[in-house]
Amino acid sequence: MKLKRRQLFKQIKSFSLGYLTLPLAQINQQYTLTPQQIEGPFYPVNFPLDDDNDLTWINDRKNQALGEKIIISGKLLTQEHQPISAAKVEIWQACASGRYNHPYDPNQAPIDPNFQGWGWTTTRQDGSYLFKTVKPGGYPVTGSWKRPPHIHFKVTLPRQKELITQLYFSEEKTLNETDKILQRIPIHQQPLVITNLIKNESLKMRIGEFNIVI
Numbered sequence: 001m002k003l004k005r006r007q008l009f010k011q012i013k014s015f016s017l018g019y020l021t022l023p024l025a026q027i028n029q030q031y032t033l034t035p036q037q038i039e040g041p042f043y044p045v046n047f048p049l050d051d052d053n054d055l056t057w058i059n060d061r062k063n064q065a066l067g068e069k070i071i072i073s074g075k076l077l078t079q080e081h082q083p084i085s086a087a088k089v090e091i092w093q094a095c096a097s098g099r100y101n102h103p104y105d106p107n108q109a110p111i112d113p114n115f116q117g118w119g120w121t122t123t124r125q126d127g128s129y130l131f132k133t134v135k136p137g138g139y140p141v142t143g144s145w146k147r148p149p150h151i152h153f154k155v156t157l158p159r160q161k162e163l164i165t166q167l168y169f170s171e172e173k174t175l176n177e178t179d180k181i182l183q184r185i186p187i188h189q190q191p192l193v194i195t196n197l198i199k200n201e202s203l204k205m206r207i208g209e210f211n212i213v214i
């Protein structure tokens with residue numbers, strides 16, 4: 001049964017806070033801004049009918065998305081450590097095989113019709129957000145360059161320039177180190193956009209934390 005947004009958050013919240021993994025770098029007591037990265041060519045042109053923060057089910061479909069189900073959650077913060085509520089957070093990504101639900105994706109990997117591919121949520125009073133999704137597959141760009149698994153993020157706030165970035169996984173070290181997009185970020189800032197998936201025994205899923213500073 002698909003969990004609606006409020007239910008999903010409520011369930012996960014009671015298990016959270018034991019998995020803080022991503023250090024927020026500080027310079028003179030200020031958090032470092034989350035590095036911007038390119039939007040890439042696969043932001044949806046056709047938005048799915050189901051647009052919530054659980055990308056593993058589409059409405060009332062019988063089958064769930066393929067691949068490992070994971071939780072990505074964190075907080076949206078200012079450099080002065082203040083939570084930012086009511087911001088729109090969007091994610092989009094390839095399915096477990098590495099294919100986007102996008103007409104211009106040249107990847108021949110099979111598309112997963114039960115994967116939502118894009119979703120959005122709003123940050124809560126304490127700046128927190130949460131998505132349930134699948135771990136994306138990597139995909140080829142050129143003969144010698146394969147993109148590591150990653151999730152695209154767009155954060156929109158009124159009267160402020162949007163933040164667009166991408167989140168990577170620490171366990172994909174080899175692909176991360178050769179990725180032409182991740183490697184545009186100075187090496188000391190790369191940990192700000194790389195999450196460590198940690199198994200949560202109660203949820204029987206791995207959870208990755210991603211705090212965003214804007």
Ligand SMILES: [Fe+2]
Nearest residue numbers: 040042150152
């Ligand atoms: Fe991508």
